[in-house]
Amino acid sequence: MNQVSTRYTKVAVILHWLIALVVFGMFALGWFMSELPKDAPKQLGFDLFDLGIYTWNLAQEASPRTFYFNLHKSIGVTLLALIALRLVWRITHRPPALLASYKAWERKLATGTHHVLYLLMIAVPLSGLIMAINSKYGLMWFGIDFIEGLDNKDIRELFKEVHEIVGIVFLLVIGLHVAGALKHKFIDKDDTMKRMTLK
Template identity: 35%
Template sequence: MRAEQGRRYSGVAMLFHWVIAALVIMNWQIVERAGDLDGALRGTVMGYHKAWGIVILTLSLGRLAWRLTHRPPPFASTLKPWERALAKTVHTLFYVLLIGLPLGGWIANSYIGKPIDFFGLFTIPALPTGTNPDLGGSIFDLHETGGKILLLLIVLHVAGALKHTLIDRDGTLWRMLPFGTPRG
């Protein structure tokens, strides 16, 4: 094994990272566009948002399982203690939100009494929560707030990657890409 491979995430971890990132951005845009629609079309577009949320939940659970069974590469030795603490915090919050947001959406749908249509292939039943539209609405409000927090974390994450690439030039970005040279 080349030395740089020990400083890179595995190919599976990279695939999970980039696919989930793309789906989160896509799903954010879907819900943003749905806000401009009315009636049945809005319901159809929101149905896609919910189905993609289930895909994100499934992939995030897979990513977490992979992460728990495959040690990630160590942080670059050039990172300051505050940078390591911030990176750990942001990564933990990503997992919490990538799992919590879809679960929250599913729970909110369940309280409203709605199953989730999975791209017309099958129906994901409501959870056995009973019906409570007010509580479902409150959970949807939390879901929306959590989504905004997730977007802020994405901006912070990208800013950190850019800082390490353009200012520090420490190769940190290349740990999550199959090319480039990660450094120690």
């Protein structure tokens, strides 16, 4: 008999948590780097986030702002590729049906939130990529020249706004999603969280 799965595949679970971790890290990095001064002197070594854990040595001197902006762009492009992979996996592997115990409004809200999350997962890094391509600096991927900058100020500024606004919306929708997960874990005490784990 054909057994219908009640949980996500291992690949879906790994991609969900890996992407969630990188997304949280990118929000933190985004805020951290935007506070950095524009006139700080260039340096060769960077003690990552001043934590005293790892020092990143560059081949060419850069200001802290340039270093962290390049890091954000490099991780962002990698994240976009990972999200594209997740989308392909999602389209080719049907997710398990929602738990039968969900009320009608919970079904609608959970399904709607998941779809909006996929949309925002693409929109946030993609708007960042368009912004980077239209800057005068272009895009480097972990030190490798990737895309030359077009230096189009109007498009860059438009997508800077888009990147910030969709980023905030993304954070709000993630908040709703996490609140839903916690409600199922601690109030309903059902198996929702278990479905997103590697048994």
